[in-house]
Amino acid sequence: MEHKFFNMDKDKQDRVINACFKEFSFNGYDLASTNNMVKEAGISKGLLFHYFPTKKELYLFLYDYAQEIFLKDFYGLIDYHEKDLIKRLKQLVKNKLIILNKYPLLFTFLEKAYYETSNEIKSEINERRLQAETYAYQLFADIALDKFRDDLNKEKAVNIIIWTITGFSNQYLNQNMINSFSEINIDKVMAELEQYLKIFIKLFYRTEE
Numbered sequence: 001m002e003h004k005f006f007n008m009d010k011d012k013q014d015r016v017i018n019a020c021f022k023e024f025s026f027n028g029y030d031l032a033s034t035n036n037m038v039k040e041a042g043i044s045k046g047l048l049f050h051y052f053p054t055k056k057e058l059y060l061f062l063y064d065y066a067q068e069i070f071l072k073d074f075y076g077l078i079d080y081h082e083k084d085l086i087k088r089l090k091q092l093v094k095n096k097l098i099i100l101n102k103y104p105l106l107f108t109f110l111e112k113a114y115y116e117t118s119n120e121i122k123s124e125i126n127e128r129r130l131q132a133e134t135y136a137y138q139l140f141a142d143i144a145l146d147k148f149r150d151d152l153n154k155e156k157a158v159n160i161i162i163w164t165i166t167g168f169s170n171q172y173l174n175q176n177m178i179n180s181f182s183e184i185n186i187d188k189v190m191a192e193l194e195q196y197l198k199i200f201i202k203l204f205y206r207t208e209e
Contacts, residue, residue, distance in 0.1 A: 001064060001065060001068050003051075003061060004051060005051040005052070005061070008051070012041075012043065014102070014103075015040075015041045015042060015043075016037070016041045016043060016048070017062065017065065017103065018040075018041075018103060018104065018105065019036075019037045019038075019040035019041035020037050020041075020058060020062055021062065021066070021103065021104075021105040021106060021108070021109040022040060022105050023036050023037045023040070024059060024062065024109060024112065024113075025105045025108045025109045025112050028112065028116065028117075028118070029055075029059055029116055029118040029120065029121055030118050030120075032055065032059075034048060034049075034055060034058075056120055056121055059121055060121065060124060060125075060128075062109065063109075063110075063113055063125060063128060064128065066103075066106050066109055066110050066113075067110065067128065067129070069099060069103065069106060070099075070106070070107075070110060071135060073095060073098070073099055074092070074095045074096060074099060075135045075139065077091070077095050078091050078092065078095070078139075079091060080142070083142060083143055083144035084143075084144065084147065085140065085143045085144075085158060085161060085162075086161070086197050086200060086201060088140070088143065089161070089162070089165045089197070090190070090193065090194075090197065092139075092165075092169075093165060093168070093169045093189075093190070093193055094186065094190060096169050097169070097172065097184050097186045097189055097190075098186065100172065100173060100184055101183050101184050101186070104173075107173060108173065113125050113129075114129065140158070140162065143158065145158070147205045147206055148204055148205060148206070149204060149205065149206055150206075152204060157204045160204075161200050161204070164196065164200075165193070165196070165197075168193060168196060172184055172189060
C-alpha cells in the first residue's frame with residue numbers, strides 16, 4: 001500500500017491512525033469529526049487535510065490500511081499446515097492481541113465499517129470487504145477432525161470452541177477500551193487461554209492411548 005501519508009514520522013502516523021479509528025468507530029462516518037481526530041492525534045487540521053483532502057478519502061485509506069493489516073498480520077501469519085483446531089486458534093488469538101496492542105480499535109473499525117450505512121462510502125466498502133470474507137471462509141475449512149471423539153457432533157463441538165475463544169479474545173478488546181487502551185500482557189493472556197483449551201481437549205478430544 002503506497003500513500004504520501006507514510007512519509008510522516010511513524011509515531012505520528014500511528015497517533016493519527018488510532019485517533020481516526022476511534023472517531024469513526026464511535027461516531028460512524030457521517031457524524032465523525034475531523035476536529036476530534038486532530039485533537040486526539042495532536043496535529044493540525046491543515047496537516048490532516050494535506051494528506052487527506054476529504055473525509056471520504058481518509059475513511060477509505062483507513063479501511064484499506066486496516067484490511068491490509070488484518071489480512072497480513074491476522075490471517076497471513078497463520079501456519080495453515082497446522083490442521084489442529086486448538087493450535088490454530090492459539091495462533092489467531094496471539095495475532096489478534098499483537099494487533100490490538102498497536103491498533104486498539106482496528107477490529108472495531110472494520111466491524112463498524114461492515115455495517116456502515118452512509119451512502120457516500122457504503123458501496124465502495126462493500127466491494128473492498130470481499131477479499132477478507134474469502135479468507136474468513138477458508139480459515140477453518142481444512143481443520144482435521146480426527147482428534148474429536150466419535151460420539152460427538154463434531155461440527156457443533158467445533159462451533160462451541162470457536163465461539164468461546166472468540167468471546168475470550170473479544171473481552172480483551174472491550175477491557176482495553178475501558179482501560180484507555182492500556183497495553184495487553186500477551187503472555188498472561190495466552191497462559192489464561194491455555195487453561196480453557198485444556199478443558200476443550202479433555203471434553204472433546206479422544207483420550208490418547
